[in-house]
Amino acid sequence: MTTIEPTRTALVAVHLQNDIVGAQGAFAPFFRAEVERTGVLKTAARVLDEARAAGVKIVYTRVAFQSGYPDLVPNSPLLGMVAQNKCLVDGTPGAALCDEATPADGDVVVTHQRVSGFRASELDIVLRGAGVDTVVLLGVATNASLEGTAREASDLGYRTVVVSDGCSAASEAAHNASLESLGLLAEIVTSDELSAAYTSRAAGVSA
Template identity: 55%
Template sequence: MDLNPSTTAVIACHFENDIVGANGAFAPFFRTQIDQRNVLDAAGRLLNGVRAKNAQVVYVRVAFQAGHSDLVSNTPLLSMVAQQGSLLDDSFGSEIINELKPADDDWIVTNPKVSAFASSNLDERLRQAGIDTVVLFGVATNVSVESSGRAAGDLGYRVIIASDACSAASEEAHQATLDSFGLLGEVASTDEILSAL
């Protein structure tokens, strides 16, 4: 594997208090696997290593306006957001967790969808920056990471999932995405990605 830092962006998906925080609204679903797989440690190592190589770091936040006025609850997952009253913009729950705080040069993209590319300006910003490769990681592997990866592939990007920097509600769900994504992109470890840069 070979990666050019000037044309590569790493996209951290949904490292928000409500999703990955120990007491977040979705902690009952995701926190056990986050801890068991040491996802936050791997994600921190990847982010710091990428910054040292001068590649672009992007954080994607899912957040909704007051009263969830922009929430389309057409899926069970999004219906749960409305029921819990979670992930409101400008709330603690939608902030990036302290362990992985963005640096000054990092981008933060906020949208009300599961995929990083839906209802956002991410594609436009990446193209303007000359990015042709994206490395995706975060929570959940089989939801936001996979959805964003499929969208990125359809838009023409080279797509890599950082396997040890993401997790799902179960190891089986996580692994199922990694097993199938090899047909759509690449799967690599944090160490392999940093070495390739």
């Protein structure tokens, strides 16, 4: 990939929450096996650390609802499962970010109630206010909230980058199919390629 300009880039970590990626989370039957097989949380932690060191803005998106779900519109099977499993209630451990995704000073956490992190949230305002024109995404699930957020980022005019080994889905097949589709809208890179893009820019600047 070409170089990344850190001062105009945000790394958006999608739904790294206990109920979604945790071993005891409500969605563990769907996502945990692939989370463990791929080591995606370890990769995400490394990518987050490298991005901070490079001066990239870090934004976490988390989905959470009020107790009793007055703000949940279960118009899809995925959102219907939230109410059925009584999970992702704001203020509970399940809705919190997992240990591997603990925010640092200066990081931003955006809470939303739809599949895309941009929908009815302050994400676009936060990014544009920071002068961001490039969005790098990782998280779970590749074919749900990550894909939805990436598609909307592309539609909003952002240069969109997806870290292939920094995300996972309920199955390897679903993950790969999503990346294949997103390749028409975003740059698909590995975590090593992303790291090299920061390094290449730094080398160019020093030269």
